[in-house]
Amino acid sequence: MFPDFAVYGPEAEYRTPTLSEAFAYCERLTRSHYENFTVGSFLLPRLLRRPFYAIYSYCRWADDLGDETGGGPGAVALLDWWEGELDRCYALASQGSVRQGCVKNGGRPTHPVFVAMRDVFEHHALPKKPFADLLVAFRRDQRQFRYATMEDLLDYCRYSADPVGRIILHLAASVWQTGGPNEQERIWSDSICTGLQLANHWQDVRRDREIGRSYIPEEYRERFGVSIDAPVDGRAFREMMKALVDDAEKRLLAGLPLAESVPKPLRFDIRLFVRGGLATLHEIRKIDYAVLERRPTVSKRNKLCLLLKAWADGFICRNRTLHTETD
DSSP: OOHHHHHHSTTOOOOOOOHHHHHHHHHHHHHHTGGGOSSOGGGSOHHHHHHHHHHHHHHHHHHHHHHSSOOHHHHHHHHHHHHHHHHHHHHHHHHTOGGGSOSSGGGSOOSHHHHHHHHHHHHHOOOSHHHHHHHHHHHHTTTOOOOSSHHHHHHHHHHHTHHHHHHHHHHHHHHHTOOOOOHHHHHHHHHHHHHHHHHHHHHTHHHHHHTTOOOSOHHHHHHHTOOTTOOSOOHHHHHHHHHHHHHHHHHHHHTGGGGGTSOHHHHHHHHHHHHHHHHHHHHHHHTTTOTTTOOOOOOHHHHHHHHHHHHHHHHHHHHHHHHHHHO
């Protein structure tokens, strides 16, 4: 079990935090996992930080309920509990009535994440569906450990990755009152989020194998003649990984136009998001796709380079726009 489960799990007894205490908890949780999040909450536009901390904490708890509680039916039951809290919290925020809230304390949310999320839902009118879709993916992880085709894996990404981007798009639309993301922006966002998810999968091939899971589609193994039990990174395995890395890169680059479509304060973060995924793929290439031998990581020095490159991307785009307008 992860540490906070004993404090705020479904059987725990605790005092309901105030709104400020709930957001403080979410901020601490987000910052404690900063290295695992590419965008980096420290660099988010100021207006997004407070709701982002709550959203990230919702995702973090859901992920931990799936991965850190022993798995199987027990994990599914805890994810069902989490979705029940989401349903009641969303109903409360939508209707403005304590009668429809979470189960304890006269119907009001008591878990710090949902105390904060109620405020986020009320002020930003975010849709519930992407939050619920994430739980579909976490449940799927409890029963599916192999993927037959790339399309099967992409369907998983539609629930495990794409909802995060859509949540951020809706949040940005609310903060800057742009009227909501359009269909093209959703397509670009999905492409980036899927590309990032795939990059993370190809980075973690060794770790996933150790826990009995593989995201490499069986059709790729068959195409390149690679056994799922291959003990080392042979030539066929590396050729297969190269094809998978190239595919993820194309998806990241295909979504890059989103950085020039979202509100300006968010553009740097989108470019950094894409740069982070590309950097992970670059590290995989640097070790010649030997991901069964070791896990490729982006060094702190290279993370600083990502910041500079993302800033430079924005500078180039601004200059290009300026020249276009003056020509």
